[in-house]
Amino acid sequence: MEDKNNDILNEVTGSDYKYGFYTDIDMDQAPPGLTEDTVRFISAKKNEPEFMLEFRLKAFRYWQTMQEPEWAHLEYPPINYQDKIYYSAPRKKPKYESLDEVDPELLETFDKLGIPLDERKKLAGVAVDAVMDSVSVGSTFKKTLSEQGIIFCSFSEAVQKYPDLVKKYMGSVVPHTDNFFAALNSAVFSDGSFAYIPKGVKCPLELSTYFRINAANTGQFERTLIVAEEGSYVSYMEGCTAPIRDEHQLHAAIVEIVAHKDAEVKYSTVQNWWPGDKDGKGGVYNFVTKRGICEGENSKISWTQVETGSAITWKYPSLILKGDRSTGEFYSVAVTNKRQQADTGTKMIHLGKDTKSTIISKGISAGRSNNSYRGLVKTSRRAENARNFSQCDSLLLGDQSGAHTFPYIEVGNRSSIVEHEATTSKISEDQLFYCLQRGIDMEGAIGLIVNGYAKEVLSKLPMEFAVEAQKLLSVSLEGSVG
Amino acid sequence: MLKIKDLSVSVHGKIIIEGLNLEVNEGEVHAIMGPNGSGKSTLASVIAGRELFTVESGEITYLGQNLFDMPAEERAREGIFMGFQYPVEIPGVSIANFMRTALNEKRKHLGLEPLTGAEFLKLMEEKKKMVDIHSKLTNRAVNEGFSGGEKKKNEIFQMALLEPRLAILDETDSGLDIDALKVVANGVNKLKREDNATIVITHYQRLLDYIVPDFVHVLYDGRIIRSGPKELAMELEEKGYDWIKQEK
Structure with a gap:
């Protein structure tokens, strides 16, 4: 039977x-x-x-055939993968006719972040004026890029138009067998972005403007693929400082980056998914696999991330330094507040000779949240003279939050040098009073101190986002002290 | 301007200040002297609004308002400035950014437009000249890696920018060499106006060679046990605190 x-x-x-x-x-x-x-x-x-x-x-x-991983320092009720919806068409009709109909709390946050009016509408799902025609903005942008032979389009479009490139590179850095969430994404991914920079081309624009305008409906299983051919350069910015509420709780994205000889890719992201209410209910679970490979000699990839959202963050943007003299960088600020939990960090896998990597991680925990750094630095037998410097700092606000550091180091040859520094500090009462005495209120003081603490990372972001990210850090920590 | 009546203050249940009275008027410089542990710094902190301390009884009015109704940041915006004995480091926050934030908070409170970056920089240069502070200091993070002298000069620079009505300098002279001491003292003298007042808290008479007080108060065991003209400071230096203690 x-x-x-x-x-x-x-x-x-x-x-x-x-x-x-x-x-x-x-x-x-x-x-x-x-x-x-x-x-x-x-x-x-x-x-x-x-x-x-x-x-x-x-x-x-x-x-x-796989089991959901349990090793992360995260606690959440079991996810029932069979009661989720894995595909829904992008919403075509705007949800609201005017901003007056939108949740005032959301508008207040937009205000604090200084997001331009038109973008607010787009982000909140309000019908956009004819003046702000995102299609035309997008096409001017695309024209500039295509003149240089740069391909920048949605992943779905790439599948149709550039199947050979997709076939060649998709899954080459993050194979579907990599981990549970990568396998899930590979099976059901909704859409995402594709960028291809031809040989010798320096992309003249931050690939961000377009993205911001169109970021609202990207779906829950994004997939991004960036390929930089020999001697090319691109700076790519994903995400949005505005809080994004989503009816889908489960998010599992994949980002793959390939840098050929002498190419450089700078990838920046600001993630501010809905973290849930004060008890963490309803927040987004964000399980992301991001990995780049420095395939060619002398290539360079850097990850810069500012993580403030999600109820659960599981994310380790990693780099495989395969080409000799290739360089990997990871700069991260992760903020957790209320009941948020973040387990994030990076992996630097040194395969080539004279490869270099830098890790700067700044964790900030407030409320009753938990913030973990988890990192692996590995140098293979062939990776002669590999160098790594890691600095992992944790800042605690209040006395109910947690900061954890899990550094793993595997050194495979005698000539590599791996350095790890870690600090944990608290915002002191003296610092707060010093600010108060100068007329800066408690929230302003925390914003200043936290931004100073994270400055090293924020300074790596493209200018326009650095300013927004600073505001975002302050807003994320509102009500965390006092 | 400032009236303190029968003030008693404790910390962790221990009385530090007991029945203190003091009146400071516009245009005056007051020096508060006293041995270690006499309650000098506590007095400064209570006026500035530090929550560490418990006011047991008494009242303080500032420009006719009950000071205890105002949170610390509001007192600052209303013109109370404290020069810290141990200015704290705020890593990564430049002095320029810190002070622009502070100044604009104050301006907002007073109903003024915030200063733009350019306006602020111009003002900052003026004030730096006024208090003889070299230009590199303000590019650095607040007090980070500063020498003792640099920290105190930075306090005076901040005071010059914020133009307080009432400045309380808590042992600003401690640990300073003679050159730094002069910078601090000159700053205070230049900032003196008809409508503001300064309270200088000090252990030694040395600072008072450069800042001439209108009144000198001796604080001992949480009370002002003697007040007098500037000559009192000299007498105190000559005879030491034991003289006062014995008289008490």
Whole structure:
């Protein structure tokens, strides 16, 4: 009997499905649950070529054999992967007609962050004026890029237009077998971005302006792929300082970066997903796999991240330094408040000779939150003269928050030098009183002190975002003391 | 300007100041002297609004308002400035950024427009000249890696920028060499006006060679046990605190 059941199951899941979902292709969202049907539905919805469906199915089958990891310093109720919705069409109609209908609290936050009016509307889901035509902004932007041969488009568009590039690089840095969430993303990813910088081209624009305007509906399973050919340069900015509320609780993104010989990629991100209410209810779970490979000699990739949102953050932007004399950098500020939990850090894998890496991590914990740095520095036998410098600082606000550091170091040859420094400090009563005595109130004082503490990392962000990120840090910590 | 009546203050249940009276008027410089542990710094902190201390009884009025109704930051915005004995480091925050924030908070409180970056820089240069502070200091993070002298000069520079009505300098002279002491004293003298007042808290008479007080008060065991003209400071220096203690 059981054999027979299995046969039916195999027939249904293993072969091209002749009935059911295909007729439902006009549905705006997939029914809850995750089966091969769901994966096929997503692929069909996006009108993907065969190789994409194969990729997704392979990932899905592998995912089914995997266990959700439990090693992170995080606590959350078990996730039921079968009651989630894995595909919903991007919202076409604006939710509101004017800003007056939007939650005043959200507007107040926009105000504090100094986000321009038009962007506020876009972010809150309000109909946008004809003047602010994001399509035309986008196309001017694209024209500048295409003149240089730069490809910058959505991942779905890349699958259709540049299938060979996608086939060549997708999964080359983060294979679907990498981890539970990477496998999940590979099976069901919704959309994301694709950037390709041809040989010798220095991208003349921060790839950010466009992104900000269009960032509102990126979906819960993003996938980003950046390829920098020999001697090229690009600075890429993802995310948004504005708080993004999302009805989807589970987010699992993948970012892959490939830097060829002499290429440089600067990747900056500001993440401010909804962290939930004061008890952490309803916040986003953010499980992200970000990895870059310095494939060629003398290449360089840097990650700069400012993490202030999400109820749960599980994220380790990592680098494989394969090319000789390649350089990897990781600069991070992670803020947790209320009941937020973050387990974040990086991995620097030194494979090439004379490779260098720098890690600067600044954790800030307030409220009843928990903030962990987890990092691995590994030098292989071949990685002669590899150098790493790591600095992991933790700042505590109040006496109910936690900061943890889990550094792992594996040195594979005698000539490599790995340095690790760590500090833990508190904002002192003396510092706060000094500010108060100069007329700066408590929240202003915390904002100043925290921004000073994080300055080393914030200064790595593109200018326009550095200013916003500073405000964001202050806003994120409001009400955390006193 | 400042009236302190029957003030008693404790910290962790221990009485530090007991029945203190003091009146400071506009245009006056007062020196408060006394041995270690007599309550000098506590008095400064209570006026500035530090919550560490408990006011057991008494009252303080400042420009006719009950000081205890005002939180520390509001007292600052209303013109009370404290020069700290041990100015604290705030890593990563430049003095320029710190002071622009402070000054604009004060301006907002007074209903004035905030200064733009350019306006602030111009003002900062003026004040630096006024108090003889070389230009590099203000690019550094607040007190980070400063020598003792630099920290105290920085306090005077901040005072010049904020133009307080009432400045309380808590042992600003301690640990200073003679050159730094002169910078501090000159700053205080230049900032003196008809409508402001200064309280200089000091252990030694030395500072008073450069800042001439209108009144000298001797604080001992939490009370002002003697007040007099500037000659009192000289007498105190000559005879030592034991003289006062015995008289008491």
